[in-house]
Each structure stands twice: as C-alpha cells, then as structure tokens.
Amino acid sequence: MSRTLSCILSFVLTLSLGIYLLYNSGLIAWLGTASWYQGAFLLISLIAGLGIHFGSRAIKRNPSWERGNESLYILFLLLIWGTLALYSYLLENLMNYGLDNTNLETSLGLTLKGSIIGLIVSILIVWINYSWIAYSQYSKNTIQHLRNERNKEELQYKLLRSQLTPHFLFNSLNTASNLITTNPNQAESFIRKLAFNFNHLIKNGIQHLNSLEQELSIIENYMHLMKVRYGDKVIMEKRIKPEVIQHQLPALAIQLLVENALKHNVASQEQPLKITITADHDQVVVTNTITRKPEQIPSIGIGLPNLKARYKLYGKQEITIEQTPSCFYVYLPYVSHSNSSK
Known part of the structure; x- marks a missing residue:
C-alpha cells in the first residue's frame, strides 16, 4: 500500500x-x-x-x-x-x-x-x-515448497541422465564384448553386474535420498565394472562405522564423486588411483589421490554443481571440498529426514 x-x-x-x-x-x-x-x-x-x-x-x-x-x-x-x-x-x-x-x-x-x-x-x-x-x-x-520439489526432480533427472550417458554405456558394452571372447566366465559376471548397476541407477536415480548402506551397495557394483576396465590401476578402501549405515545421503552422491575421480585422473600401474570412503557419525569423506590429468576430460556439465544444488534443497548443510597437492577431499554431511522434507 x-x-x-x-x-x-x-x-x-x-x-x-x-x-x-x-x-x-x-x-x-x-x-x-x-x-x-x-x-x-x-x-x-x-x-x-x-x-x-x-x-x-x-x-x-x-x-x-x-x-x-x-x-x-x-x-x-x-x-x-x-x-x-x-x-x-x-x-x-x-x-x-x-x-x-x-x-x-x-x-x-x-x-x-x-x-x-x-x-x-x-x-x-x-x-x-x-x-x-x-x-x-x-x-x-x-x-x-513446490519450486523446491520441482528443482529436486529436475536435479534428479539431470543426475540420472548424466549416469546413463552413451559414453558410459558404449565403454561398458565394449568391455563386455571383449570379455566374451577372452574370458566368458568373467563376461557373464560383468554383464550381470552391469544390469544390476543400471537397475540401481534407474531405481535410485529418481529417489531423493539413499541410506549409506544403499550407496555402498551401488558403488560396490559400479567398482566391479571399473575393476574389469582398470584392473589394479584403481584401488578402493572403505572405512565405515557399522552404526552409521542407515544415515541418509543424496542419491548416487558417492558414485558421482568416484566417477569424478576416475574422469579427472589417469590411473596407471606405476601411479594407481586410490579412492578412500570414510564414514563416521558426522559425515562421509570421499578422498582420491591426484595423478596425471587426462588430455581431454569428457563432461556434460553435471557433477559437483548438481550435488551442491541438491544439498541446498535439503537444508543448511553444504558439502566441503579440500585439495592438497596429492589428494582431493569431499566431505558429505548426512541429510536428516526433517530436512529432506523441506
């Protein structure tokens, strides 16, 4: 007035x-x-x-x-x-x-x-x-509230789209094709894991939150595929407190960080890429060593910005990123049910 x-x-x-x-x-x-x-x-x-x-x-x-x-x-x-x-x-x-x-x-x-x-x-x-x-x-x-819900759905769609890129599917099918001729037994296991992984992507990619236990299950299947491709060039360690496995995280958050580590580093037998997942009562920390950067980094612009945006929709928590000359750290706070409903 x-x-x-x-x-x-x-x-x-x-x-x-x-x-x-x-x-x-x-x-x-x-x-x-x-x-x-x-x-x-x-x-x-x-x-x-x-x-x-x-x-x-x-x-x-x-x-x-x-x-x-x-x-x-x-x-x-x-x-x-x-x-x-x-x-x-x-x-x-x-x-x-x-x-x-x-x-x-x-x-x-x-x-x-x-x-x-x-x-x-x-x-x-x-x-x-x-x-x-x-x-x-x-x-x-x-x-x-309606805007936040729409933004969540858009972010989930972008995340799912980024996980189902033709590049990832093409590499996975090529790997499966090579295994069929060289190691049929391993090929069968690889294809089953690939199907399981895609099933998780489709099922969990449209959800807002997963428990830490679900996230670890997804990353275990994903790393099985990557192990076939990279062998001993990639090493993963998990240090998880059993009492926190039901804590909530944005869906596919850990896999996104692992994919980033693989995408932005060149792994070799002389300089393997080591990824460590640590979970305590406050947060999950995903750490990877820094090796030589690839000459070309394929990207469709969805990654950490998507994860940061999703955290903002869940409340006041924010991810923290730190980098030293040898390691890259991402700290993921847990998301409570009360914040996820906002």
Missing part, C-alpha cells in the same frame, strides 16, 4: 468515527452552523489520522511484522485503539466547549462511545492485517 493511500485511509477512518459520534449525539446540524468548530474538527481528525499512519508504518517496518510477531500486532492494536480513544476525548471536549458557549447543557459521552467503537474497529483492522500476512506467508511457503 502506498504512503499516500495509507495516509488518506487513516484520515478517513478518524473522520468517519467523528462524524458517526456527532451524528449519534445529534450534533451534525449544530456543527454545520459553527464554522470555527468545523475547522477544529477537521484538524484533530487529520492529526489523529496522521498519528495512526506514521505509527503503523513504524511498526510495520519491523522485520518481525511479516513473520506474524504477536507483540507487534498487540502494539498495532493499542496504537489504533489508543489514538481513536484520544481522538474521541478531544472531540468531546471540543463539542462541550462549543455547546457551553451556546448555554446548552451537555452530557455527550463521546469518549466512552468512541473508545468502544475504536476497540471494535481496531480488532477488525488487526485481524484483517494478520489474516492477510498469514495468507501471504502461507502462499509464499507453498510456492517455495
């Missing part, structure tokens, strides 16, 4: 109360013949209106107003009621003074009437303001 409109409405409120009180007391006709008192009546109505206007603006500038702070609404109620009661008192004294000069007996009771009506009007105004703020806050929260 603009300042001008707010000021006009405040003035109209006090003026309307004054006219009603005078009409109820049968003084409208008399006021029409007393020009000096007409100006005084308009002046105190304007002053009271300005008092409500500036007082309410000062209260509403408080950041807690939009959050429905009860004490501010009580103060707002007292401001309007007190101003209207004082206005009624001044109006009664003004009328008494004018009527005394005409030698008429007066017992108007404008203060009491104005206070009662002012209280009713104040409660109504505060109720309307509170209801409007509550509805606005509810609407904002609902819209934000």
Whole structure:
C-alpha cells in the first residue's frame, strides 16, 4: 500500500468515527452552523489520522511484522485503539466547549462511545492485517515448497541422465564384448553386474535420498565394472562405522564423486588411483589421490554443481571440498529426514 493511500485511509477512518459520534449525539446540524468548530474538527481528525499512519508504518517496518510477531500486532492494536480513544476525548471536549458557549447543557459521552467503537474497529483492522500476512506467508511457503520439489526432480533427472550417458554405456558394452571372447566366465559376471548397476541407477536415480548402506551397495557394483576396465590401476578402501549405515545421503552422491575421480585422473600401474570412503557419525569423506590429468576430460556439465544444488534443497548443510597437492577431499554431511522434507 502506498504512503499516500495509507495516509488518506487513516484520515478517513478518524473522520468517519467523528462524524458517526456527532451524528449519534445529534450534533451534525449544530456543527454545520459553527464554522470555527468545523475547522477544529477537521484538524484533530487529520492529526489523529496522521498519528495512526506514521505509527503503523513504524511498526510495520519491523522485520518481525511479516513473520506474524504477536507483540507487534498487540502494539498495532493499542496504537489504533489508543489514538481513536484520544481522538474521541478531544472531540468531546471540543463539542462541550462549543455547546457551553451556546448555554446548552451537555452530557455527550463521546469518549466512552468512541473508545468502544475504536476497540471494535481496531480488532477488525488487526485481524484483517494478520489474516492477510498469514495468507501471504502461507502462499509464499507453498510456492517455495513446490519450486523446491520441482528443482529436486529436475536435479534428479539431470543426475540420472548424466549416469546413463552413451559414453558410459558404449565403454561398458565394449568391455563386455571383449570379455566374451577372452574370458566368458568373467563376461557373464560383468554383464550381470552391469544390469544390476543400471537397475540401481534407474531405481535410485529418481529417489531423493539413499541410506549409506544403499550407496555402498551401488558403488560396490559400479567398482566391479571399473575393476574389469582398470584392473589394479584403481584401488578402493572403505572405512565405515557399522552404526552409521542407515544415515541418509543424496542419491548416487558417492558414485558421482568416484566417477569424478576416475574422469579427472589417469590411473596407471606405476601411479594407481586410490579412492578412500570414510564414514563416521558426522559425515562421509570421499578422498582420491591426484595423478596425471587426462588430455581431454569428457563432461556434460553435471557433477559437483548438481550435488551442491541438491544439498541446498535439503537444508543448511553444504558439502566441503579440500585439495592438497596429492589428494582431493569431499566431505558429505548426512541429510536428516526433517530436512529432506523441506
């Protein structure tokens, strides 16, 4: 609401109360013949209106107003009621003074009437303001929740799409084809693991969260495929506390970090790539050694940014990334069920 409109409405409120009180007391006709008192009546109505206007603006500038702070609404109620009661008192004294000069007996009771009506009007105004703020806050929260849910689905879709890239599928099928001719027994195991891995990708890629136990199962099957491809060039170690395996993580978070390690490092017999997964009560840490970088790094722009964005949707947790000359560390805090529902 603009300042001008707010000021006009405040003035109209006090003026309307004054006219009603005078009409109820049968003084409208008399006021029409007393020009000096007409100006005084308009002046105190304007002053009271300005008092409500500036007082309410000062209260509403408080950041807690939009959050429905009860004490501010009580103060707002007292401001309007007190101003209207004082206005009624001044109006009664003004009328008494004018009527005394005409030698008429007066017992108007404008203060009491104005206070009662002012209280009713104040409660109504505060109720309307509170209801409007509550509805606005509810609407904002609902819209934000829907946006977050849509963003989660989009991020999950991008993650799943990144895992099912033709490049990964092409390499896996080539590996399977070579194994069929050179080592049929291992080929059968590889194809079964490949099918299991894709099944997990499709099933878990559309979920928001997995338990650490599920994540480790996925990475175990994934690393079986990578072992066929890289052999002893890639070494994985897991240091997991058994009591934390049911803690929650964003789906496929660990596999994404392992894929990044394989993509950004060249593994060799002389300089193998070592990946370590450590899980304690606070977080999961995925560490990989840094070897020589490949000449070309295939990427579709989905990786750590996707994981960071998903963490933001789950609450205040953030992943932490550290790098030394020899190692790359990513710290993944657990996601609680309460945060995941936000």
